Amino acid sequence: MEQFQNHELEYVVDEYYDISDVEDDDVSPRSGNGSVDDDSVNSDFDDDFEVSKPKTDTSALEARNGKDIQGIPWERLNFTREKYRESRLKQYKNYENLSSSREDLEKECKEVEKGHNFYDFQFNTRLVKSTIVHFQLRNLLWATSKHDVYLMQNYSVMHWSSLLRRGKEVLNVAKPIIPTLKYPGCSAEPLSRVQISTMSVKDNLMVAGGFQGELICKSLNQTGVAFCTKVTTDENAITNAVDIYRNPSGATRVMAANNDAQVRVLDAANFACINRFTFPWSVNNTSVSPDGKMVAILGDSAECLLADAQSGKVMSNLKGHLDYSFASAWHPDGRILATGNQDTTCRLWDIRKPSESIAVLKGRMGAIRTIRFTSDGRFLAMAEPADFVHVFDAKSDYAVGQEIDLFGEIAGISFSPDTEALFVGVSDRTYGSLLEFNRRRYDHYLECLF
Structure with missing residues (x-):
């Protein structure tokens, strides 16, 4: 990935569009000032938030009555x-590492019927706000x-907690971290003032x-940090990426991908x-297959690799993308792999026939930075760097989609394990927040009554 000297933790892309120029007067006083170069590096959150909903939050009812979902x-x-929106679409400049011709890319992209609502807006809070x-x-x-x-x-x-509408600090990485x-x-060593670049949470870990080059591992049901170190000097x-998975024998493993070209x-x-x-x-991204046998390796190359997760031996080269890749996800059946690229596309690969992708899904403005499947395999979500999250119905062969339209840099997306919720983290000076969408359910049995 691009070598990047980080002098300000939160807003690294100010040349892109910062919606703080439409700031209102209702910013929560607890939301912080958006920079980590402050004299104080203590947590912004000493205690739990109040349960009462502040006026900066937006509910589904308020949105139905005309309030903007981001306030x-x-x-x-x-x-x-x-x-x-029209102005941003015209002026947004997608970041590219490779400047190869992309004239034929549009022809490859699948025609998608948009306008569907698989996930409905439920709640937006600015009591917590994502940063990158x-x-x-x-x-x-x-x-989780x-x-x-x-x-x-x-x-x-x-x-x-979307149930209690309450936020709580789990770990402060500005303070010294002593592994327990x-x-x-053991290669563990104390760390401090860590700038978290990537994260994964699974199975209480x-x-x-x-x-x-730091790596931090913490059990969610225990105090302190179990393990931390610098994996490279x-x-x-x-x-760039961390993954938690189970190997074929059922043992839990942690995989870390770094800019030093090592996994x-x-x-x-x-x-x-x-x-x-x-x-x-x-290596910018890795993801291990559901059976723990294969791993997708993506990085500073237009090619993506499929390797044996035990030995690291490359089994297949996936060719089709035009730039560097930063995102991947496996369908729960283990046969379909999705890869996200700076060429603004997500490619779907059937690993049984890896010679070419089986579908190409296009974004609106920029690179595909995050990809997630629901645990039942029904939906695929992909997020651009800013403004757009796309949800595709796998049952329709990805030909039917929902486009979630918002403003701000997207720090991450995640489906809940039961598929009932989709969360989107928005990073912005004023409108940084956490958006929640709930899966729309159709009561087909009611149709027989009419």
């Missing part, structure tokens, strides 16, 4: 939402249930990667490094 007061501005440290890395939000979401806010890992797990030969050592596998029982794979380019 942007368009009626007080000199331009309408439609005009602002690198404009190409957006896996900073994870839902339809009521529990974990996200990065400056130097804090926050937990948001110690044994002879939270794993976070840092801007200087390379000058350009960003931890490391750790045993989640003692966090010992049990394997290390090296590739020809910086």
Whole structure:
């Protein structure tokens, strides 16, 4: 990935469009000032938030009555939402590393019938607000249930309860972090002032990667941090992706992908490094197949690789993308792999026939930075760097879709494990927030009554 000197933790893409110029007067005093270069690096959240809903939040009822889902007061501005959207679509500049011709790309893209609502807006809160440290890395939000979401806010890992409408700090990485797990030969070491670049939460384990090659592992039901270290001393050592998975024997593993072109596998029982794979380019993203046997390797190359998760041996080269890739996800059946690229597309691959992609899905403005499947395999969601999240119906062969239209940089997206909720983290000085959408259910049995 692009080497990037981070001097301000939150807003690294100010040349893109910051909607703080439409700031209203109702910003929560608890929301912070949006920068980590403050004199104080203490948590913005000393205690739980009040349960009462502040006026900066937006409910589904308020949205149905005409309130903007993000609380942007368009009626007080000199331009309408439609005009602002039109302007952004015209002026947005997608970031590219490779400048190859893309004239034929549109012809490959699947025609999608838009306008469907698979997930309905439910709630938006500005009591917690997502932040990012690198404009190409957006896996900073994870839902472990339809009521529990974990996200990065400056130097804090926050937990948001959508049931209680309450936020709580889980981990403060600005303060010194002392690992609690110690044994002879353990590579753990204290860390401090870590800028979290990527994160994953699964099976009661939270794993976070840092801007200087750090790796932090914490059990959610225990105090303190079990393990932390710098996995590399390379000058350009960003931890670009982390993945939590089970190998074929059922053991939990942690996989970390770094800018030093290496992928490391750790045993989640003692966090010992049990394997290390090296590739020809910086690895931006990895995702392990549901059966734990294969891993998708994506990075500073137009090609994506399929490798054996045990040995790291490359099994297939996936060719079709035109730029660097930063996102991937497996369908729960283990046969379909989705990859997201800076060429503004998501490609779907049938790993039984990897010679060419089976479908190409197009975004509206920019790169595809995050991809998620629902646990039942019914829906695929992909997020652009800003403004758009797309949800596709896999049952229709991805030919039917929903487009979620918002304003702001997108720090991450996540379906709840039961598929009932979709969460979107928005990073913006004023309108940074957490958006919640609920799966629309159709009561077909009622049709027989009419």
